[in-house]
Amino acid sequence: MWGKGADSYLHMIYERIVLMKELLSEIGSIYVHAGPNVSHYIKLILDDVFDQENYRNEIIWQRHGAHNDPMKFGVVHDSIYFYSKSSICNFNPVYMPYDDEYINERFSYIDPENGKRFWPNTLTAAGSGPSRKIGEKTLSPPVGRHWAFDQEGINELISQGRIYFSEKGMPYLKQYLDESPGKPCQSIWPDVRMTRSGYERLNYDTQKPEALLERIISASSNEGDLVADLFCGSGTTGAVAERLGRRWIMCDLGRFAIHTSR
Numbered sequence: 001m002w003g004k005g006a007d008s009y010l011h012m013i014y015e016r017i018v019l020m021k022e023l024l025s026e027i028g029s030i031y032v033h034a035g036p037n038v039s040h041y042i043k044l045i046l047d048d049v050f051d052q053e054n055y056r057n058e059i060i061w062q063r064h065g066a067h068n069d070p071m072k073f074g075v076v077h078d079s080i081y082f083y084s085k086s087s088i089c090n091f092n093p094v095y096m097p098y099d100d101e102y103i104n105e106r107f108s109y110i111d112p113e114n115g116k117r118f119w120p121n122t123l124t125a126a127g128s129g130p131s132r133k134i135g136e137k138t139l140s141p142p143v144g145r146h147w148a149f150d151q152e153g154i155n156e157l158i159s160q161g162r163i164y165f166s167e168k169g170m171p172y173l174k175q176y177l178d179e180s181p182g183k184p185c186q187s188i189w190p191d192v193r194m195t196r197s198g199y200e201r202l203n204y205d206t207q208k209p210e211a212l213l214e215r216i217i218s219a220s221s222n223e224g225d226l227v228a229d230l231f232c233g234s235g236t237t238g239a240v241a242e243r244l245g246r247r248w249i250m251c252d253l254g255r256f257a258i259h260t261s262r
Helices: 006-023 039-050 100-106 151-159 210-220 236-243 255-261
Strands: 029-034 055-062 077-084 117-121 124-126 132-134 137-139 145-147 163-165 171-176 226-229 247-250
Touching (some): 006 029, 006 039, 029 039, 039 077, 210 236, 226 236, 236 247
Parallel strands (some): 226 247
Antiparallel strands (some): 055 077, 117 171, 124 145
16 A cells, blocks of 8 residues: 555655644544554654653553564564643543452451451551541551541541551551452553454454553543544444443545444
């Protein structure tokens, strides 16, 4: 398709990214997915169009568990570049499920009252503050800290059995496993793999898993917002946006892409 190879491909990408920026909301974001063979070129274009100060993340998406590539380390990832149009953008924290090792290490305490796993979370925050009656004692917070709850709030936690006392008598909040949303997503995403079978699989070469699009759309938009995918391929963005209560626009030049998306 690209008669002059990488030059014509990058020229096409540059023109389209300029147009995408014009269409983007002032508090909007753009995610650009690229393979490792061209990602460094794409990043330079994005820096030029969106300005480096609006660069948010390079997300490393581990799309395969292992890959046997001759004479080099197995290539198992792609890059997803996340930029905003301005210094202010919509962003909602998203979470990854805890793995068993993390659960066993972090949530290593069992509440004898209900059998739930928990970890002792701090009851203090930065800044000085007064003493509070916690259990049978009136306790002062550590130097430079204050109790994160007022007396009424602490009394409520005591009545709910939510306070854990260490061997030294320091109170902590019981942070239960079943109340924790998961680990906040970092810039490496090893938990979302390519769709190989099942109801999602549409046999489209560049299809992405729904879980990947769900994470991106959830992070950078709210219900009722408008999501656009201007290289829509198999149409996964529209399917996920619809399920998440977003409005959407999809475009593609390829007839097979348009047929598959429909």
